[in-house]
Amino acid sequence: GFTPQYEGLVWLNRCYERQGFTVIGVPTNDFGNQEPGDDAAIRFFCQSSYDVDFPIAAKT
Template sequence: MSNLHDFTADTISGSQDGFERLAGQVVLIVNTASECGFTPQYDGLEKLYEQYKDRGFTVLGFPCNQFGGQEPGAEQEIQEFCRTSFGVEFPLYKKVDVNGLHTHPLWEWLKTQKQGPNGADIEWNFTKFLVDQSGQVVARYEPATEPAEITADIEDLLEK
């Protein structure tokens, strides 16, 4: 796999989504959790999505239960929580592993494209990857990076 557009993932409602449809868009991919100290970032992620979706930007949320068991719910519960608590409209996907033996292929690829401060593995919920219009990872942001802090990088890509 050479870029984001080569991958697929199951949506939170169960259908398969081919990311070739994202060609030409800027994408922010995030591993999420409903019971994490960073969960309020859903609000900032949704604001970015709303602000830039009409200019060719999207957010993809991948729930993950690998860090402190902070995403214990079933997909329907996760989707309901995100919509009612934070008004999330950006695409959500089925729960995935982002580390270990059962890592989702997309996340395996993302980690090879940009390593974190302590190597390739994802260290916690709300790690973010920014992907350009050609499907290449251009930046990785650690969990403490607030979505609003990524605005300038998104705008730079959208202006290209």
């Protein structure tokens, strides 16, 4: 899948959040139906699988 990038995004967010930088996750279903879950399922997956602590927008 295309989810391993979350590890790097979590690292990036934690490294630079003190300087006011925030990663914002923007899930989309525009590329071959790769994000089939609803917003709650996406957030749960990101938080439980990758310890994502940055905001995740509604799926586009």
